[in-house]
Amino acid sequence: MTTTQRPPTETAALQTNPPSERRRLRLPFSPWHLVLIPLTFILIVPLLWMLVTSLETEGEANRFPPVLFPESPQFSNYSEAWAAAPFGHFFVNSAVVTLVVLVSNLVVCSLAGYAFARIRFLGRGALFVTLMATLMVPFQVTMIPVFLIVKWFGDNVWEGLGIDHIGALMLPNLATAFGIFFLRQFFLTVPVELEEAARVDGTSRIGVLFKIVLPLSLPALSTLAALTVLTSWNDFLWPLIVITSQDQMTIPLGLSYFQGAHRVKWPLLMAANVMSLLPMLLVFIGAQRYFVQSVASTGLKG
Amino acid sequence: MPALLRRLSRTDTVSGWALVSPAAILIGIFGLLPVLMSMQLSFQKSDLLSDETPWVGFDNYKKLAEDPVFVEAIKHTLIYTALFVPGTMLVGLFVAAALNRSVRFISVYRTAAYITMAVSTISQGIIFLWLTDRDYGLVNAALNSVGVSSQPFLASPSQALYVIVAMTIWGWTGFSVIVYLAALQGVPPELHEAASIDGASAFTRFRTITVPLLAPANLFLLVWLTINALQLFDEVYVTTRGGPLRATTVVVYYLWDRAFVQFDAGYAAAMAYALFVVILIVTAVQFRLARRHVHS
Numbered sequence: 001m002t003t004t005q006r007p008p009t010e011t012a013a014l015q016t017n018p019p020s021e022r023r024r025l026r027l028p029f030s031p032w033h034l035v036l037i038p039l040t041f042i043l044i045v046p047l048l049w050m051l052v053t054s055l056e057t058e059g060e061a062n063r064f065p066p067v068l069f070p071e072s073p074q075f076s077n078y079s080e081a082w083a084a085a086p087f088g089h090f091f092v093n094s095a096v097v098t099l100v101v102l103v104s105n106l107v108v109c110s111l112a113g114y115a116f117a118r119i120r121f122l123g124r125g126a127l128f129v130t131l132m133a134t135l136m137v138p139f140q141v142t143m144i145p146v147f148l149i150v151k152w153f154g155d156n157v158w159e160g161l162g163i164d165h166i167g168a169l170m171l172p173n174l175a176t177a178f179g180i181f182f183l184r185q186f187f188l189t190v191p192v193e194l195e196e197a198a199r200v201d202g203t204s205r206i207g208v209l210f211k212i213v214l215p216l217s218l219p220a221l222s223t224l225a226a227l228t229v230l231t232s233w234n235d236f237l238w239p240l241i242v243i244t245s246q247d248q249m250t251i252p253l254g255l256s257y258f259q260g261a262h263r264v265k266w267p268l269l270m271a272a273n274v275m276s277l278l279p280m281l282l283v284f285i286g287a288q289r290y291f292v293q294s295v296a297s298t299g300l301k302g
Numbered sequence: 303m304p305a306l307l308r309r310l311s312r313t314d315t316v317s318g319w320a321l322v323s324p325a326a327i328l329i330g331i332f333g334l335l336p337v338l339m340s341m342q343l344s345f346q347k348s349d350l351l352s353d354e355t356p357w358v359g360f361d362n363y364k365k366l367a368e369d370p371v372f373v374e375a376i377k378h379t380l381i382y383t384a385l386f387v388p389g390t391m392l393v394g395l396f397v398a399a400a401l402n403r404s405v406r407f408i409s410v411y412r413t414a415a416y417i418t419m420a421v422s423t424i425s426q427g428i429i430f431l432w433l434t435d436r437d438y439g440l441v442n443a444a445l446n447s448v449g450v451s452s453q454p455f456l457a458s459p460s461q462a463l464y465v466i467v468a469m470t471i472w473g474w475t476g477f478s479v480i481v482y483l484a485a486l487q488g489v490p491p492e493l494h495e496a497a498s499i500d501g502a503s504a505f506t507r508f509r510t511i512t513v514p515l516l517a518p519a520n521l522f523l524l525v526w527l528t529i530n531a532l533q534l535f536d537e538v539y540v541t542t543r544g545g546p547l548r549a550t551t552v553v554v555y556y557l558w559d560r561a562f563v564q565f566d567a568g569y570a571a572a573m574a575y576a577l578f579v580v581i582l583i584v585t586a587v588q589f590r591l592a593r594r595h596v597h598s
Contacts, residue, residue, distance in 0.1 A: 030405040039400055040414040043475060046429045047417070049440055053432065065443040112325035121318025127326060134333035136585075140533050140554045141578040144561050144571050145339035146332055147350065172332040175325045205317050234422035236536045241562055252424040256540055259428055266432055277425050284420035288413060291420070295480040 047277075054078070054270035061266045077271035084268065085261070087275060089247050090254035097169045097250060098232045104174040105228050106221060112175070113183030114209045118195070134177045139238070146172050147241055168242045169250065173232065179224055182297055186220035187213060223297055226290035233280055251276045343571035350567045362572035372573065374548060375556040378463060382552060383531035385467045386474075391523050393471055394478025395516075401479065402486040412483070419476030427540030430469040431456060459549035462542050466550060470537055474530075478523055485519035486512065525588050532581055553577055 053061055055073040081087070115121070116128050139146075147163075150171055154162010161167040194216075195208050203211065214221065239253040249257060255276045262268050284291055344362055346355040366372055401412050418426075434441050434455035442452040455465045489512055497507045535554040538544060544551035544559065551559075557577065561570035 032405050036411045040411045044414050050429050064438050108324045111321040115318045115321035119318040121315040131329050141574045142336035144567050145336035175328040252422045256424050273425050273428050280420045292480050
């Protein structure tokens with residue numbers, strides 16, 4: 001299949017783009033590499049320098065001009081950093097918070113997005129406008145009352161939802177107006193005939209949503225998932241406000257705490273930093289397509 | 303028949319609300335209610351902990367206008383925004399233009415440019431503290447190698463804010479490159495071909511074809527980056543804690559400090575409302591101005 005398709009595309013490329021093809025015959029590579037290599041190198045220098053420092057001895061790090069290549073890589077920095085703070089807790093907390101927030105957002109926003117897209121119900125327009133209005137309110141404006149509300153939930157509903165518990169990190173983020181808007185827009189593009197057929201067969205609204213609409217909406221759900229994971233995983237201000245105990249900290253907060261305790265031990269700090277970054281970098285590279293789309297989708301919000 | 307219709311629409315209303323209610327309740331409690339509570343709080347005195355919140359009228363707002371730290375924080379925030387927003391847009395456009403071609407390994411180059419998006423603000427801050435370290439930093443080594451003496455950077459009241467500008471531009475490069483690359487890929491190549499047949503230079507083609515077609519991306523980034531710049535917090539917290547000598551105390555940092563360090567929540571709520579109004583106005587003005595520009 002692929003072998004039969006290939007030749008035409010190659011000849012097409014030759015026809016539409018003869019100058020670059022001729023140049024490629026002279027140079028073994030496109031001259032653009034001479035621009036792109038230094039450019040991208042400069043962009044990732046901060047990350048590379050973090051990696052280099054994480055493998056140096058403290059003596060090497062405190063030398064000027066800096067040592068660019070450590071004599072023998074100190075992998076022990078990683079185990080030492082891991083032992084110096086409860087990083088295991090930080091990772092588990094971040095993973096649990098992100099997972100709960102992700103699943104909740106996908107489910108709750110799907111339900112609401114579907115209702116707003118397909119069901120005519122009393123008060124729909126007014127409710128939609130009211131919910132969307134929250135898109136204009138930055139978190140910094142509401143964080144003080146949100147703190148008070150979460151504190152109330154901890155005192156009156158369940159301790160695990162209150163101040164200094166990871167439940168407090170999930171509770172205000174379980175649904176977002178953006179998620180509803182984004183999924184509603186996508187559901188509107190799903191052909192309604194498919195749903196009508198199922199409805200005539202007696203399938204319930206929920207059944208139609210889960211059996212027909214959501215399977216067709218995987219690209220939109222993945223994009224929303226990427227955005228939610230990135231936001232939740234890297235969130236800092238809200239955890240800083242509600243969490244004080246080490247065993248309830250997420251990675252960014254734990255890393256900031258670690259920084260306070262080991263201020264000038266740069267190799268240790270950088271090893272901790274590499275470990276903190278790794279999960280998100282791997283997820284990002286693996287699902288890059290959806291992260292790229294999520295940026296485009298935030299454009300709808302602006 | 304009308305009875306049946308009414309019955310149908312009633313069941314629709316029930317099922318509609320059933321599906322919407324989890325989201326409506328959550329957003330109501332954590333999105334809408336706080337807007338009202340914030341307003342109420344801004345007319346009260348509150349330490350966040352005790353239940354006594356005496357009514358003080360407009361006192362918090364009056365205090366705000368006379369608070370030299372707040373005025374300073376506004377100044378820092380405006381300077382930061384005025385440099386960060388165009389800086390990020392220029393860097394993003396430049397990198398995206400370089401990445402907008404089909405050469406081998408282009409996806410690797412693009413990933414390298416996007417990756418800053420995945421780096422948390424805290425990781426980023428720690429890396430830049432080390433890069434710009436006064437004594438052992440890589441940046442000072444680079445400066446020395448071209449004959450410039452070492453700079454204190456984040457340790458200097460006159461330089462710290464600009465270091466944070468540079469640092470956050472790096473952090474937002476991935477985001478702006480993605481936006482511009484998507485816009486550039488939407489420029490039909492036939493336009494460029496036709497113009498170059500007519501003898502237009504590469505620069506002329508860029509100015510007369512590409513730039514106008516980038517207007518929507520510019521508008522989006524302008525608004526989005528401005529909103530985010532006015533909310534700057536994490537990067538300041540992790541690098542300078544608002545210092546040295548309050549040189550990097552921006553509005554949200556001061557707001558957080560007042561509310562959660564000094565427990566002066568009523569005053570902080572007034573500050574939050576002032577910030578809210580500013581963000582709404584700035585966004586509306588940018589939309590108004592840019593829309594005129596996009597259509598012309």
